[in-house]
Amino acid sequence: MLNERSLAANPDCSDCPIRHRAVCARCESDELDRLEQIKYYRRFEAGQSIIWAGDRMDFVGSVVSGIATLSQAMEDGRTQMVGLLLPSDFVGRPGRITAAYDVVATTDLVMCCFRRAPFEEMMSRTPHIAQRLLEMTLDELDAAREWMLVLGRKTAREKIASLLSIIARRDSTLNLRDGRDAKVVFDLPLTREAMADYLGLTLETVSRQISALKKDGVIELEGKRHVTVPDMARLMEEAGDDGDGGMLV
Amino acid sequence: MLNERSLAANPDCSDCPIRHRAVCARCESDELDRLEQIKYYRRFEAGQSIIWAGDRMDFVGSVVSGIATLSQAMEDGRTQMVGLLLPSDFVGRPGRITAAYDVVATTDLVMCCFRRAPFEEMMSRTPHIAQRLLEMTLDELDAAREWMLVLGRKTAREKIASLLSIIARRDSTLNLRDGRDAKVVFDLPLTREAMADYLGLTLETVSRQISALKKDGVIELEGKRHVTVPDMARLMEEAGDDGDGGMLV
DNA sequence: CGAACTGTTGAGGGCCCTCAAAACAGGTGG
DNA sequence: CCACCTGTTTTGAGGGCCCTCAACAGTTCG
Numbered sequence: 001m002l003n004e005r006s007l008a009a010n011p012d013c014s015d016c017p018i019r020h021r022a023v024c025a026r027c028e029s030d031e032l033d034r035l036e037q038i039k040y041y042r043r044f045e046a047g048q049s050i051i052w053a054g055d056r057m058d059f060v061g062s063v064v065s066g067i068a069t070l071s072q073a074m075e076d077g078r079t080q081m082v083g084l085l086l087p088s089d090f091v092g093r094p095g096r097i098t099a100a101y102d103v104v105a106t107t108d109l110v111m112c113c114f115r116r117a118p119f120e121e122m123m124s125r126t127p128h129i130a131q132r133l134l135e136m137t138l139d140e141l142d143a144a145r146e147w148m149l150v151l152g153r154k155t156a157r158e159k160i161a162s163l164l165s166i167i168a169r170r171d172s173t174l175n176l177r178d179g180r181d182a183k184v185v186f187d188l189p190l191t192r193e194a195m196a197d198y199l200g201l202t203l204e205t206v207s208r209q210i211s212a213l214k215k216d217g218v219i220e221l222e223g224k225r226h227v228t229v230p231d232m233a234r235l236m237e238e239a240g241d242d243g244d245g246g247m248l249v
Numbered sequence: 250m251l252n253e254r255s256l257a258a259n260p261d262c263s264d265c266p267i268r269h270r271a272v273c274a275r276c277e278s279d280e281l282d283r284l285e286q287i288k289y290y291r292r293f294e295a296g297q298s299i300i301w302a303g304d305r306m307d308f309v310g311s312v313v314s315g316i317a318t319l320s321q322a323m324e325d326g327r328t329q330m331v332g333l334l335l336p337s338d339f340v341g342r343p344g345r346i347t348a349a350y351d352v353v354a355t356t357d358l359v360m361c362c363f364r365r366a367p368f369e370e371m372m373s374r375t376p377h378i379a380q381r382l383l384e385m386t387l388d389e390l391d392a393a394r395e396w397m398l399v400l401g402r403k404t405a406r407e408k409i410a411s412l413l414s415i416i417a418r419r420d421s422t423l424n425l426r427d428g429r430d431a432k433v434v435f436d437l438p439l440t441r442e443a444m445a446d447y448l449g450l451t452l453e454t455v456s457r458q459i460s461a462l463k464k465d466g467v468i469e470l471e472g473k474r475h476v477t478v479p480d481m482a483r484l485m486e487e488a489g490d491d492g493d494g495g496m497l498v
Numbered sequence: 499c500g501a502a503c504t505g506t507t508g509a510g511g512g513c514c515c516t517c518a519a520a521a522c523a524g525g526t527g528g
Numbered sequence: 529c530c531a532c533c534t535g536t537t538t539t540g541a542g543g544g545c546c547c548t549c550a551a552c553a554g555t556t557c558g
Contacts, residue, residue, distance in 0.1 A: 072398045075491050080401040082394035093387055100391065127376050134383045137390060138342055142349065144393040145331035149321045151400035152329040152449025156514065192537060200401025202515060207538055224523090224537065242324050405546065441505060451547060456506055473505065473554090 010041060016112075021088035022062040023136065026128040034126075038118040044068075044105040050091070051103040059113040060092030066109030067189045070101045071197060081197040083140070086170070090136055094120050106189060151200045154240055159199040160209040161238035164219065168229055184229040213238070259290060265361075270337035271311040272385065275377040283375075287367040293317075293354040299340075300352040308362040309341030315358030316438045319350045320446060330446040332389070335419070339385055343369050355438060400449045403489055408448040409458040410487035413468065417478055433478040462487070 013019060013032050024035055041064070044050055050068060051057060063085050070083030082101060085091065091103060091111065123129045150162050171186040188195070192210075196203040213219050218238055220228040229235050262268060262281050273284055290313070293299055299317060300306060312334050319332030331350060334340065340352060340360065372378045399411050420435040437444070441459075445452040462468050467487055469477040478484050 070394075072394065074398070074402065074489055076489075078402045080398040082397050095384075101394070124380075127379070130376070130379055130383060131373075134379060134386065135344075137383065137386045141386060141390050141393060144390060144397065145319075145321065145350070148331050148393065148397060148400055149323070149329040151397055153323065153327040191535095203537080204516085204539085205514060207536095208514095211538075240323055240325075440503095452505080453507085453548085454546060457546095460506075 010036070010039060012036075013039075016064070018062060018064055018088040018112075022112075023090050023129060023133050024062075026132045027126070028128070031126055031128060034122060035114070038114050038122070040113055042111050042113055044109045044111070046105060046107050046109075048105050049102065050105055050109075050111070051099045051101075053099055053102045055099050056097060057092055057099045057116065059115055060090070060094060060119055061111045061113035063087050063089050063091065064110040064112050066105060066107045068103055068105050068109055069190075069194060069197075070103055072101055079197050080200060081194065082144070084198070090133065092116070094123055094133070106191075106194060156199075156201055156205050156209050157212065157238065158240040159201060160195075160206065160213060161218070161235055162240070163195060163199060164213075164227065164229070165232070165235050165239050165241070168227075168232065168235065184232055186227055188225045188227060259285070259288060261285075262288075265313070267311060267313055267337040267361075271361075272339050272378060272382050273311075275381045276375070277377070280375055280377060283371060284363070287363050287371070289362055291360050291362055293358045293360070295354060295356050295358075297354050298351065299354055299358075299360070300348045300350075302348055302351050304348050305346060306341055306348045306365065308364055309339070309343060309368055310360045310362035312336050312338050312340065313359040313361050315354060315356045317352055317354045317358055318439075318443060318446075319352055321350055328446050329449065330443065331393070333447070339382065341365070343372055343382070355440075355443060405448075405450055405454050405458050406461065406487065407489040408450060409444075409455065409462060410467070410484055411489070412444060412448060413462075413476065413478070414481070414484050414488050414490070417476075417481065417484070433481055435476055437474045437476060 013024065013036050016022075019025070024032060027035065042061075044066075053072070065087055068085040068091070069081050070085060071079050071081045073079040083089075085103070093100070094116075097116075123133070150159055154162060167188070168184045168186055171184065190198065192203040192206045195201075196206045199206070201209075210219075210221075214221050217230070218235055220230065222228070262273065262285050265271075268274070273281060276284060291310075293315070302321070314336055317334040317340075318330050319334060320328050320330045322328040332338075334352070342349070343365075346365075372382070399408055403411060416437065417433045417435055420433065439447065441452045441455045444450075445455045448455070459468075459470075463470050466479070467484055469479065471477070
């Protein structure tokens, strides 16, 4: 039914790009060995649905590479994105059988999956996994709360600036740059429609506000997706964030 | 500096009203004994600030009785509520020194506090605490995501109906009634302004929409705060929720 | 009574949504 | 190579929902 295929070979955990950030980050080598025995990889293509809300979920897992979105839909079609899943992010809730949200791959994506039952059994006996999952869940909760401020109180222009600065900040931490002073360059991993679903806007408003930020010199565009931010502090002002830039101290 | 005072006597944990729902829910009696040694009670008055965002936090704790709000403010005064704390809810993040949000008591409130260092030390040695905290955090994350749909995609009328049905549902579970058929009666624990901060609206819009729901017979009002819902299914329709009512299966 | 706070109601305007059309890019087939 | 189609994005015109500003009512407390 789905087009993904399991990889015959499971790459070694010690070579894994998300080894030190995913749910397995704190595992000792013997714990990792046991995880290795119950893991398998699945590959999804850009645009493909990974999970439908309400479906039975037989696995949980980590995004290894690529990007996915978590979203919620109303009956009349209105949809709100409630999570943006990047490499190392966790999918699924231990103890829950039915998926609560739609999960869609927005780029080609590789997921490291664990069958639910063995994973839960292992989690109950391996504090390192539960500890790391707690830490990751608390981070997600903080991000969700930051997002709620954006959704509830910011203007369309501020919303766009907030999203851009979130993406820019993430990229700048990946590239180990100073996120405040240097020029930041990145590609938007989302369509205008996905950005609208993220921000509680329409895609037309997203397009208009991006054009406006470009006209005002806050960002530069090359093609539709490639963004340059000449002055990160300026962008963060536009986002309505204060000098601390929302960095949780 | 604060007007709270410690109670001379710490009530016994086994008599505690939140014993089976708070962060201590899964603790064995010996674990509870150790928690008992590091706990103390603090009492706050309605309207009083419990924590300011950015302040150093020397404790974490559980709401024993009363209601508090978690909120985030922008420089220009716009504020968004990001959490509503009811009895058994946890305050503070283990591992974090500085408070990320403002916490305000909206009613008289009693909190069961643990000094941070001993609590964290105990948490690392007591899987039952970390397990329960993980479960509670996952629940909060689900609630936050439901809330994001409300903030991002619902109309003012739907927002009000959503908030009312959330409060009604909570009260009906407390009262062990059937939340679908029976008449539901409750008191609003929030001012119009707090409801506005919850929903990303102005207080005037909140007032207008409540009046409209009353005029249309969706709710009945006695005074400003006492609400009767004659038909829960109708209210949930108005909230834009489908037949399942957002109950996570 | 007056002050402070909470809540209601009205008038007007602005931001963003809705509907619509067109530009643009990528892919396919003639 | 061009015609054609599909999907994404941009831009325009108009309108509605909610915000802003304002006045007033009800309650509590001094």
